[in-house]
Amino acid sequence: MSARESHKTAGFVLKSLSYGESDLIVTFYSREFGKISGIAKGAKRSKKRFANVFEPFSLTHIIFSRKNRDALAFIEACDIIDHYAAIRQDLEKTLTASYFIDLADHFSPEGKHNENLFALLADFLALLTKETASEAAIRFFEMRLLKITGFEPALAACVRCKTPVTNGASYTFLPKEGGIFCAACARPQRYDQSVSAGTVRTLLLGKDMDMEKMNRVCMPEGLASESRSMLCGFITYVLGKEVKSLKVMEQVRRYCP
Numbered sequence: 001m002s003a004r005e006s007h008k009t010a011g012f013v014l015k016s017l018s019y020g021e022s023d024l025i026v027t028f029y030s031r032e033f034g035k036i037s038g039i040a041k042g043a044k045r046s047k048k049r050f051a052n053v054f055e056p057f058s059l060t061h062i063i064f065s066r067k068n069r070d071a072l073a074f075i076e077a078c079d080i081i082d083h084y085a086a087i088r089q090d091l092e093k094t095l096t097a098s099y100f101i102d103l104a105d106h107f108s109p110e111g112k113h114n115e116n117l118f119a120l121l122a123d124f125l126a127l128l129t130k131e132t133a134s135e136a137a138i139r140f141f142e143m144r145l146l147k148i149t150g151f152e153p154a155l156a157a158c159v160r161c162k163t164p165v166t167n168g169a170s171y172t173f174l175p176k177e178g179g180i181f182c183a184a185c186a187r188p189q190r191y192d193q194s195v196s197a198g199t200v201r202t203l204l205l206g207k208d209m210d211m212e213k214m215n216r217v218c219m220p221e222g223l224a225s226e227s228r229s230m231l232c233g234f235i236t237y238v239l240g241k242e243v244k245s246l247k248v249m250e251q252v253r254r255y256c257p
């Protein structure tokens with residue numbers, strides 16, 4: 001019989017699924033091990049052992065064991081480090097945090113660890129604790145996530161002729177190519193997205209901007225909607241599906257200004 005080794009790590013709860021009568025299958029994004037899925041035996045019954053720790057985006061301290069990297073982990077203990085009460089009291093913030101967590105889940109393969117992704121979640125949840133995320137901040141989260149996970153869109157120059165972005169020019173974003181084409185190189189198809197130099201420059205600036213300054217960036221409506229459809233379209237293309245939590249968040253943001 002192989003000995004199971006216990007591991008300790010900090011992890012954000014990505015999701016939890018009911019399993020059988022009393023168990024939960026919980027997925028975490030951990031600092032040291034990346035994404036981990038594990039079974040919490042008796043979690044639905046034992047309020048004492050696992051007191052409301054498995055809510056999405058909670059930061060927890062986990063002790064788990066598993067036979068090998070691909071096996072489902074056995075969650076031995078789990079305690080809350082931060083439940084993010086200030087976020088949970090506010091519907092819009094909760095939906096934004098859920099979107100961030102959903103994206104992190106979709107873009108993280110099991111077993112591959114990426115400390116930058118863990119730090120990105122920590123930074124943006126800390127921001128949401130203090131204030132509501134601006135439209136720009138949500139786009140910058142997407143840009144940072146794409147960069148960290150190896151899907152950064154090429155926005156600094158035309159993908160084909162390599163001419164750097166010029167003020168006032170208009171570009172076409174091709175999800176399939178992962179970048180922009182200048183007017184001379186583009187042969188836009190029906191669903192290709194046209195983007196202005198202003199949109200491209202703002203997204204490039206925001207992806208490396210200081211967190212404090214980032215949430216102060218105000219995007220005019222035209223630029224905001226271009227950025228939104230470009231990035232969300234690209235994310236849908238990369239994942240091969242729509243991210244459901246995006247729609248819910250956007251509807252609430254629209255009706256509760």
Ligand SMILES: [Zn+2]
Pocket residue numbers: 158159160161162163181182183184185186
């Ligand atoms: Zn070109």
